[in-house]
Amino acid sequence: MTDAPRIPHAPRIPHAPGIPDAPRIPDDRAVIDRIVDGVTAVLLRGADEQEVLVAVDALPADARERDWVIVTSGADRVEVLGVDTELTEQRTRQVQAQLDRIREQQSGGRFPPR
Numbered sequence: 001m002t003d004a005p006r007i008p009h010a011p012r013i014p015h016a017p018g019i020p021d022a023p024r025i026p027d028d029r030a031v032i033d034r035i036v037d038g039v040t041a042v043l044l045r046g047a048d049e050q051e052v053l054v055a056v057d058a059l060p061a062d063a064r065e066r067d068w069v070i071v072t073s074g075a076d077r078v079e080v081l082g083v084d085t086e087l088t089e090q091r092t093r094q095v096q097a098q099l100d101r102i103r104e105q106q107s108g109g110r111f112p113p114r
Contacts, residue, residue, distance in 0.1 A: 027045065027046040028071055028072065029070060030044060030052060030069055030071050031066065031091075032059070032063060032065050032066065032069060040054070041058075043078070068087040068091060
């Protein structure tokens with residue numbers, strides 16, 4: 001993995017489907033969905049979650065699954081510029097809030113809230 005800088009900003013964009021108060025994800029942002037065999041990273045890019053494959057070595061050294069990264073693309077390749085820490089933290093909070101709401105609605109069910 002390269003030592004690309006963590007980039008501390010994300011634009012606030014209108015709502016993304018599925019998560020209340022979530023920003024719409026721009027095409028220059030992608031989430032690291034998973035690492036396959038320690039060699040290939042699967043990124044989900046933009047609001048339509050276009051699947052993009054990149055080498056793990058092309059990721060910033062501190063990047064991990066579920067981190068949001070800033071990407072740019074050329075004719076036939078995608079380059080990861082850095083981790084977007086603000087968007088990563090924002091989406092983590094939003095997903096946790098949604099899970100908390102679901103657990104609250106299901107209290108007394110098979111999976112009690114933590």
